[in-house]
Amino acid sequence: MTNSFNSESVLNTVKTAFAPVTDALKNFPNVEVPEAAREFVKKAAGTAKDRAADLHNGSEKVTSAIETAVAGSVSESAKISRNIQQAVYDDAQALFAGIDKLASAKTLNEAMTIQSDLFRAQGEVVMARAKATTEYFGKLLADSAKTAQDNFSKVAASVKSA
Numbered sequence: 001m002t003n004s005f006n007s008e009s010v011l012n013t014v015k016t017a018f019a020p021v022t023d024a025l026k027n028f029p030n031v032e033v034p035e036a037a038r039e040f041v042k043k044a045a046g047t048a049k050d051r052a053a054d055l056h057n058g059s060e061k062v063t064s065a066i067e068t069a070v071a072g073s074v075s076e077s078a079k080i081s082r083n084i085q086q087a088v089y090d091d092a093q094a095l096f097a098g099i100d101k102l103a104s105a106k107t108l109n110e111a112m113t114i115q116s117d118l119f120r121a122q123g124e125v126v127m128a129r130a131k132a133t134t135e136y137f138g139k140l141l142a143d144s145a146k147t148a149q150d151n152f153s154k155v156a157a158s159v160k161s162a
Contacts, residue, residue, distance in 0.1 A: 026109070030106075030107035030108070030109060030110075032106060032107065033105060033106060033107070033108070033111070037103075038103045038104060038105075039103075041099060041100075041102070041103035042099075042100055042103045042104075045096045045099040045100050045103065046096075046100075048096060049092075049093065049096040052089065052092040052093070052096070053089075056085065056089040056092075059085050060082075060085070063078055063081055063082055063085065076140070087129060090125075091122075091125075094118075094121070094122065094125070098114070098115075098118040101114050101118070102114055102115060102118075
């Protein structure tokens with residue numbers, strides 16, 4: 001008995017299952033979104049985007065101060081912290097860009113298409129981050145093991161010579 005995973009079959013099953021929903025959305029009447037509502041959302045998103053940038057800059061300064069004050073293994077922690085902060089900032093920027101795109105949608109159907117595209121793009125980002133995190137921790141673990149091995153070799157050599 002072979003246990004294999006056929007992603008194309010799963011994809012086709014999902015497409016078939018959601019076909020009625022997809023057809024219903026395609027035939028959904030084009031409802032106009034008022035210009036004032038779109039402008040309000042754009043303005044609110046712009047303000048939030050500016051605040052997120054200020055928060056990001058402040059967190060960068062705090063991390064820099066911590067990194068300067070402490071050395072050694074903490075620098076790796078600071079690097080991880082910076083990467084997390086950058087990811088949060090990038091997610092916030094993507095969210096605001098998405099809100100801006102959604103606010104410019106003139107029909108409900110167009111808004112749903114934009115939202116679907118945004119979800120798909122965010123999923124790809126999450127997968128890329130997961131892969132990068134796995135590679136980073138694998139390298140960090142290998143480097144730590146090499147350092148430990150080198151230190152053990154030095155200790156063993158000093159014990160032999162004594």
